[in-house]
Amino acid sequence: MEIFLTYLKVFAVGGAFCLVGQILINTTKITSARILVGYLLGGVLLETVGVFKYIRNFAKAGATVPIIGFGSSLAKGAIEGTLENGLLGAVTGGIEAVSAGIAAVIFIAFIVGLLAKSKTK
Protein backbone atom coordinates (compact mmCIF):
# COMPACT_ATOMS: atom_id res chain seq x y z
CA MET A 1 0.00 0.00 0.00
CA GLU A 2 2.80 2.34 0.91
CA ILE A 3 4.59 1.63 -2.36
CA PHE A 4 1.37 2.35 -4.24
CA LEU A 5 1.10 5.72 -2.50
CA THR A 6 4.73 6.52 -3.37
CA TYR A 7 4.16 5.80 -7.04
CA LEU A 8 0.92 7.77 -6.98
CA LYS A 9 2.82 10.80 -5.67
CA VAL A 10 5.58 10.30 -8.26
CA PHE A 11 3.00 10.01 -11.02
CA ALA A 12 0.91 12.97 -9.87
CA VAL A 13 3.75 15.43 -9.29
CA GLY A 14 5.71 14.40 -12.39
CA GLY A 15 2.54 14.55 -14.42
CA ALA A 16 1.67 17.96 -12.99
CA PHE A 17 5.03 19.40 -14.09
CA CYS A 18 4.36 18.12 -17.62
CA LEU A 19 0.81 19.45 -17.50
CA VAL A 20 2.07 22.95 -16.70
CA GLY A 21 4.51 22.61 -19.60
CA GLN A 22 1.66 21.62 -21.89
CA ILE A 23 -0.41 24.63 -20.78
CA LEU A 24 2.58 26.85 -21.62
CA ILE A 25 2.83 25.24 -25.08
CA ASN A 26 -0.91 25.59 -25.70
CA THR A 27 -1.37 29.14 -24.51
CA THR A 28 1.91 30.71 -25.62
CA LYS A 29 4.09 30.26 -28.68
CA ILE A 30 6.92 28.96 -26.53
CA THR A 31 9.39 26.47 -28.04
CA SER A 32 10.48 23.27 -26.34
CA ALA A 33 14.04 24.57 -25.86
CA ARG A 34 12.65 27.55 -23.93
CA ILE A 35 10.49 25.28 -21.82
CA LEU A 36 13.51 23.16 -20.94
CA VAL A 37 15.49 26.28 -20.00
CA GLY A 38 12.56 27.68 -18.01
CA TYR A 39 12.13 24.50 -15.99
CA LEU A 40 15.87 24.23 -15.47
CA LEU A 41 16.12 27.76 -14.08
CA GLY A 42 13.03 27.08 -11.97
CA GLY A 43 14.82 24.08 -10.49
CA VAL A 44 17.96 26.10 -9.81
CA LEU A 45 15.90 28.81 -8.08
CA LEU A 46 13.81 26.40 -5.99
CA GLU A 47 16.91 24.52 -4.87
CA THR A 48 18.75 27.72 -4.01
CA VAL A 49 15.96 29.04 -1.80
CA GLY A 50 15.69 25.61 -0.18
CA VAL A 51 12.16 24.67 -1.30
CA PHE A 52 13.06 21.90 -3.71
CA LYS A 53 14.17 19.40 -1.06
CA TYR A 54 10.59 19.28 0.26
CA ILE A 55 9.25 18.60 -3.24
CA ARG A 56 11.94 15.93 -3.71
CA ASN A 57 11.17 14.27 -0.38
CA PHE A 58 7.49 14.22 -1.25
CA ALA A 59 7.56 13.21 -4.91
CA LYS A 60 10.95 11.47 -5.34
CA ALA A 61 11.38 10.69 -9.06
CA GLY A 62 8.36 12.87 -9.82
CA ALA A 63 10.61 15.79 -8.89
CA THR A 64 14.00 14.51 -10.10
CA VAL A 65 13.09 13.05 -13.51
CA PRO A 66 11.60 16.28 -14.95
CA ILE A 67 14.28 18.69 -16.12
CA ILE A 68 13.54 20.79 -13.03
CA GLY A 69 15.42 18.10 -11.07
CA PHE A 70 18.43 18.61 -13.34
CA GLY A 71 18.40 22.29 -12.35
CA SER A 72 18.13 21.42 -8.69
CA SER A 73 21.10 19.01 -8.93
CA LEU A 74 23.15 21.78 -10.53
CA ALA A 75 22.30 24.25 -7.78
CA LYS A 76 22.74 21.67 -5.02
CA GLY A 77 26.17 20.72 -6.39
CA ALA A 78 27.18 24.35 -6.67
CA ILE A 79 26.12 25.12 -3.09
CA GLU A 80 27.84 22.06 -1.67
CA GLY A 81 30.95 22.67 -3.78
CA THR A 82 31.16 26.28 -2.63
CA LEU A 83 30.84 25.36 1.01
CA GLU A 84 33.60 22.79 0.61
CA ASN A 85 36.07 24.40 -1.79
CA GLY A 86 35.18 28.08 -1.99
CA LEU A 87 35.40 29.78 -5.38
CA LEU A 88 36.73 26.71 -7.18
CA GLY A 89 33.86 24.70 -5.78
CA ALA A 90 31.41 27.34 -7.00
CA VAL A 91 32.72 26.85 -10.53
CA THR A 92 33.02 23.06 -10.52
CA GLY A 93 30.26 22.00 -8.10
CA GLY A 94 27.30 22.35 -10.45
CA ILE A 95 28.69 20.49 -13.42
CA GLU A 96 30.25 17.89 -11.14
CA ALA A 97 26.79 17.02 -9.81
CA VAL A 98 25.33 16.50 -13.28
CA SER A 99 28.49 15.19 -14.95
CA ALA A 100 27.13 11.63 -15.16
CA GLY A 101 24.05 12.78 -17.06
CA ILE A 102 25.88 15.11 -19.44
CA ALA A 103 28.67 12.64 -20.17
CA ALA A 104 26.11 9.88 -20.76
CA VAL A 105 24.02 12.08 -23.07
CA ILE A 106 27.05 13.04 -25.16
CA PHE A 107 28.45 9.52 -25.43
CA ILE A 108 25.15 7.74 -26.04
CA ALA A 109 23.94 10.35 -28.54
CA PHE A 110 27.25 10.03 -30.39
CA ILE A 111 27.00 6.24 -30.63
CA VAL A 112 23.28 6.18 -31.48
CA GLY A 113 23.82 9.02 -33.98
CA LEU A 114 26.51 6.97 -35.70
CA LEU A 115 24.41 3.82 -35.80
CA ALA A 116 20.95 5.20 -36.56
CA LYS A 117 19.80 5.82 -40.07
CA SER A 118 19.13 9.45 -40.82
CA LYS A 119 15.65 9.98 -42.22
CA THR A 120 15.77 11.34 -45.74
CA LYS A 121 13.41 14.22 -46.20
Next chain:
Amino acid sequence: MNAPNEKYLELVHGKMPKSKHIATMFRAFWTGGTICAIGQAFTDLYSSLPYDLPEDDVSALTTITLILITAILTGFGVYDKIGAYAGAGSIVPITGFANSVVSSAIEHKREGVVLGLCANMFSVAGPVIVFGISSSIVVGIIVLIFKGAFI
Protein backbone atom coordinates in the same frame (compact mmCIF):
# COMPACT_ATOMS: atom_id res chain seq x y z
CA MET B 1 -25.56 35.56 -43.94
CA ASN B 2 -22.59 37.06 -42.19
CA ALA B 3 -24.12 37.41 -38.78
CA PRO B 4 -24.76 33.73 -38.03
CA ASN B 5 -21.43 32.89 -39.56
CA GLU B 6 -19.61 35.11 -37.10
CA LYS B 7 -21.60 33.70 -34.27
CA TYR B 8 -20.77 30.23 -35.43
CA LEU B 9 -17.08 31.03 -35.69
CA GLU B 10 -17.15 32.51 -32.22
CA LEU B 11 -18.69 29.34 -30.93
CA VAL B 12 -16.12 27.22 -32.71
CA HIS B 13 -13.24 29.34 -31.47
CA GLY B 14 -14.63 29.21 -27.99
CA LYS B 15 -14.99 25.46 -28.00
CA MET B 16 -12.34 23.94 -30.20
CA PRO B 17 -9.08 25.01 -28.59
CA LYS B 18 -10.47 24.35 -25.15
CA SER B 19 -11.31 20.71 -25.79
CA LYS B 20 -8.02 20.32 -27.61
CA HIS B 21 -6.26 21.88 -24.64
CA ILE B 22 -7.87 19.48 -22.24
CA ALA B 23 -6.98 16.45 -24.37
CA THR B 24 -3.34 17.54 -24.77
CA MET B 25 -3.10 18.42 -21.09
CA PHE B 26 -4.43 15.01 -20.11
CA ARG B 27 -1.98 13.27 -22.45
CA ALA B 28 0.95 15.32 -21.14
CA PHE B 29 -0.08 14.55 -17.58
CA TRP B 30 -0.32 10.79 -17.84
CA THR B 31 2.66 10.23 -20.12
CA GLY B 32 4.87 12.54 -18.05
CA GLY B 33 3.68 10.89 -14.87
CA THR B 34 4.38 7.46 -16.32
CA ILE B 35 7.93 8.42 -17.34
CA CYS B 36 8.55 9.64 -13.78
CA ALA B 37 7.09 6.42 -12.39
CA ILE B 38 9.46 4.42 -14.62
CA GLY B 39 12.30 6.54 -13.23
CA GLN B 40 11.12 5.74 -9.70
CA ALA B 41 11.04 2.03 -10.58
CA PHE B 42 14.70 2.17 -11.65
CA THR B 43 15.57 4.15 -8.51
CA ASP B 44 13.93 1.46 -6.38
CA LEU B 45 15.65 -1.27 -8.37
CA TYR B 46 19.12 0.28 -8.00
CA SER B 47 18.67 1.00 -4.30
CA SER B 48 17.62 -2.59 -3.69
CA LEU B 49 20.84 -3.93 -5.24
CA PRO B 50 23.20 -5.51 -2.71
CA TYR B 51 25.97 -2.92 -3.34
CA ASP B 52 24.66 -0.29 -0.90
CA LEU B 53 24.89 2.48 -3.45
CA PRO B 54 24.71 6.02 -2.06
CA GLU B 55 21.67 8.08 -3.01
CA ASP B 56 23.56 10.27 -5.48
CA ASP B 57 24.87 7.21 -7.35
CA VAL B 58 21.40 5.72 -7.54
CA SER B 59 19.97 8.92 -9.02
CA ALA B 60 22.88 9.19 -11.48
CA LEU B 61 22.34 5.58 -12.58
CA THR B 62 18.62 6.22 -12.98
CA THR B 63 19.33 9.26 -15.14
CA ILE B 64 21.79 7.31 -17.30
CA THR B 65 19.29 4.46 -17.71
CA LEU B 66 16.51 6.83 -18.79
CA ILE B 67 18.90 8.55 -21.21
CA LEU B 68 19.96 5.20 -22.67
CA ILE B 69 16.37 4.01 -23.14
CA THR B 70 15.39 7.33 -24.73
CA ALA B 71 18.39 7.27 -27.06
CA ILE B 72 17.53 3.77 -28.28
CA LEU B 73 13.85 4.68 -28.73
CA THR B 74 14.87 7.85 -30.57
CA GLY B 75 17.25 5.86 -32.79
CA PHE B 76 14.38 3.61 -33.85
CA GLY B 77 12.05 6.58 -34.32
CA VAL B 78 9.73 5.48 -31.51
CA TYR B 79 10.28 8.44 -29.21
CA ASP B 80 9.15 10.88 -31.89
CA LYS B 81 5.86 9.00 -32.05
CA ILE B 82 5.51 9.16 -28.27
CA GLY B 83 6.35 12.85 -28.51
CA ALA B 84 3.65 13.50 -31.09
CA TYR B 85 1.11 12.03 -28.70
CA ALA B 86 2.47 13.25 -25.38
CA GLY B 87 3.51 16.82 -26.13
CA ALA B 88 5.08 18.31 -23.01
CA GLY B 89 4.83 14.91 -21.32
CA SER B 90 7.79 13.85 -23.43
CA ILE B 91 9.65 17.19 -23.30
CA VAL B 92 9.72 18.12 -19.61
CA PRO B 93 11.26 14.88 -18.25
CA ILE B 94 15.01 14.33 -18.64
CA THR B 95 14.12 11.96 -21.50
CA GLY B 96 13.06 14.99 -23.55
CA PHE B 97 16.49 16.51 -23.05
CA ALA B 98 18.15 13.27 -24.15
CA ASN B 99 15.79 12.98 -27.12
CA SER B 100 16.60 16.50 -28.31
CA VAL B 101 20.33 15.69 -28.28
CA VAL B 102 20.01 12.31 -30.00
CA SER B 103 17.52 13.48 -32.63
CA SER B 104 19.70 16.50 -33.47
CA ALA B 105 22.66 14.15 -33.81
CA ILE B 106 20.76 11.84 -36.16
CA GLU B 107 19.21 14.69 -38.13
CA HIS B 108 22.53 16.35 -38.92
CA LYS B 109 24.44 13.12 -39.51
CA ARG B 110 24.31 13.44 -43.28
CA GLU B 111 26.30 16.69 -43.05
CA GLY B 112 29.20 14.59 -41.80
CA VAL B 113 30.24 13.15 -38.46
CA VAL B 114 32.41 16.03 -37.23
CA LEU B 115 30.71 19.06 -38.76
CA GLY B 116 27.23 17.56 -38.79
CA LEU B 117 26.60 15.09 -36.00
CA CYS B 118 29.04 16.39 -33.38
CA ALA B 119 28.69 20.08 -34.15
CA ASN B 120 24.90 20.08 -34.11
CA MET B 121 24.30 17.61 -31.30
CA PHE B 122 23.43 20.41 -28.87
CA SER B 123 21.57 22.66 -31.29
CA VAL B 124 18.41 22.31 -29.15
CA ALA B 125 19.81 21.22 -25.79
CA GLY B 126 22.78 23.61 -25.83
CA PRO B 127 20.88 26.45 -24.11
CA VAL B 128 20.02 24.07 -21.28
CA ILE B 129 23.71 23.35 -20.68
CA VAL B 130 24.70 27.01 -21.03
CA PHE B 131 21.97 28.30 -18.71
CA GLY B 132 22.38 25.38 -16.34
CA ILE B 133 26.12 25.69 -15.82
CA SER B 134 26.08 29.51 -15.84
CA SER B 135 23.28 29.68 -13.27
CA SER B 136 24.96 27.07 -11.07
CA ILE B 137 28.14 29.20 -11.02
CA VAL B 138 26.07 32.29 -10.18
CA VAL B 139 24.44 30.35 -7.34
CA GLY B 140 27.88 29.25 -6.15
CA ILE B 141 29.15 32.84 -6.14
CA ILE B 142 26.05 34.06 -4.30
CA VAL B 143 26.59 31.37 -1.68
CA LEU B 144 30.25 32.40 -1.48
CA ILE B 145 29.29 36.03 -0.81
CA PHE B 146 26.59 35.21 1.75
CA LYS B 147 28.39 32.19 3.17
CA GLY B 148 27.85 33.22 6.77
CA ALA B 149 24.11 33.56 6.26
CA PHE B 150 23.76 30.13 4.63
CA ILE B 151 25.37 27.96 7.28
